[in-house]
Amino acid sequence: MLHNLKYPLKSVRGKIILSLLIFILIPITIIIYNVYASSQDVVRREVYQREQESVKLAADHIDAAAARMLNASHVQRHKTTQIKLPKKSMYIDLIKRTYVMSI
Numbered sequence: 001m002l003h004n005l006k007y008p009l010k011s012v013r014g015k016i017i018l019s020l021l022i023f024i025l026i027p028i029t030i031i032i033y034n035v036y037a038s039s040q041d042v043v044r045r046e047v048y049q050r051e052q053e054s055v056k057l058a059a060d061h062i063d064a065a066a067a068r069m070l071n072a073s074h075v076q077r078h079k080t081t082q083i084k085l086p087k088k089s090m091y092i093d094l095i096k097r098t099y100v101m102s103i
Contacts, residue, residue: 009015 007014009018
């Protein structure tokens with residue numbers, strides 16, 4: 001009995017266990033790791049896209065609020081004209097730069 005424990009590759013059972021490890025368990029472990037790594041990459045990209053959308057939405061809301069405040073203050077002084085702001089958000093570039101620096 002002790003002899004089988006010292007030399008496990010000399011018995012049929014030891015060879016079967018070794019071949020099971022080499023041909024089944026190691027490839028399955030590698031496949032599972034690859035699936036985990038690729039799914040982690042997909043989740044990371046999705047989160048980044050959602051964060052970009054929320055940053056753009058927040059910048060649009062800030063721009064709209066700034067335009068309303070500017071128009072309201074301007075209308076109270078001069079009741080005939082309204083100020084038009086540029087369409088592109090000035091906050092998006094600032095927020096993107098800040099976000100990219102934090103990554």
